[in-house]
Amino acid sequence: MNVKKAIIPAAGLGTRFLPATKSVPKEMLPVVDTPTLEYVVREATEAGIKDILIITGRQKTAIEDYFDKAYELEDILKKKGDTARLKRIQSIWKNINIHTVRQKEPKGLGHAILCGEAFVGNEPFAVLLGDDIVYNPKKPCLKQLIEVHDQYQASVLGVQTVKDAHVHKYGIIGGEKIAERLYSVKGMVEKPSLKEAPSNAAILGRYVLSPKIFAYLKDTLPGKGNEIQLTDALMALSQKEKMLAYDFEGKRYDVGDKLGFLEATVEFALRDQALSQDFKAYLKELMKTL
Numbered sequence: 001m002n003v004k005k006a007i008i009p010a011a012g013l014g015t016r017f018l019p020a021t022k023s024v025p026k027e028m029l030p031v032v033d034t035p036t037l038e039y040v041v042r043e044a045t046e047a048g049i050k051d052i053l054i055i056t057g058r059q060k061t062a063i064e065d066y067f068d069k070a071y072e073l074e075d076i077l078k079k080k081g082d083t084a085r086l087k088r089i090q091s092i093w094k095n096i097n098i099h100t101v102r103q104k105e106p107k108g109l110g111h112a113i114l115c116g117e118a119f120v121g122n123e124p125f126a127v128l129l130g131d132d133i134v135y136n137p138k139k140p141c142l143k144q145l146i147e148v149h150d151q152y153q154a155s156v157l158g159v160q161t162v163k164d165a166h167v168h169k170y171g172i173i174g175g176e177k178i179a180e181r182l183y184s185v186k187g188m189v190e191k192p193s194l195k196e197a198p199s200n201a202a203i204l205g206r207y208v209l210s211p212k213i214f215a216y217l218k219d220t221l222p223g224k225g226n227e228i229q230l231t232d233a234l235m236a237l238s239q240k241e242k243m244l245a246y247d248f249e250g251k252r253y254d255v256g257d258k259l260g261f262l263e264a265t266v267e268f269a270l271r272d273q274a275l276s277q278d279f280k281a282y283l284k285e286l287m288k289t290l
């Protein structure tokens, strides 16, 4: 079956980004001039997905407003003859079906995905974390995973190799290499110490999942911080069904982390045609003073 739907969890508290996240969802923080969440939605649409469910929560109404048509603003831009900006803001909602549902309490990533069960039904679906951007102008990360899914008809986790010092921050897979960049998943550990880690292949915010995951999420007991962990349900699913991990190509930014956000801002600004020349000159001058 083809992957036609995606869930984007965006209901987390964003405590690492307080105080901004007291009233601004971290997924709406702009990287240059575009909210993180729009980069993520664009990745899904570029992978051929038109139906996207965003999991939101309290204090996150800015997300619904952003993906809605802005009549007054569009009218003002039209009267001004500012066609470029008009087209740009219309591109946010045109040709995409954005659905939203509220996670009533931030009970973890696993719980957030469970809120999408009725939307997904009984078909494979994609998950993209709302605070992770993956830059790959040639082939979006999700498209790479969907191609693997279509070939093998199995769940696929997006992974990349992380440094030893960062292993403790991620879900780490154990696996057997079966093709170029592709692993058969044989187990996984959530946030292991380096000693416990079966490899350095970290699960990084992109997944194509079998709908069977919902049954395992329902059976998953809350763990650390009273949160339902996706990794626990993935582990159970991997024991029953074929599960693959694909070492995707692309630069990934954890925008929910302050350093990750700054890295994304600098690098996207350097890629922006209108900004890059002046920004590079500024950075060069600044470097002399550091």
Ligand code: UTP
Pocket (backbone or CB within 6 Å): 009, 010, 011, 012, 013, 014, 015, 016, 017, 027, 055, 103, 105, 106, 107, 108, 109, 111, 112, 129, 130, 131, 132, 256
């Ligand atoms: P994170 O763990 O990065 O989000 O979840 P967080 O809990 O908001 O982060 P901090 O540690 O407090 O800063 C990854 C993604 O899953 C979503 C988040 O919004 C983020 O996009 N998420 C997390 C939910 O939708 N619901 C949750 O209960 C937890």
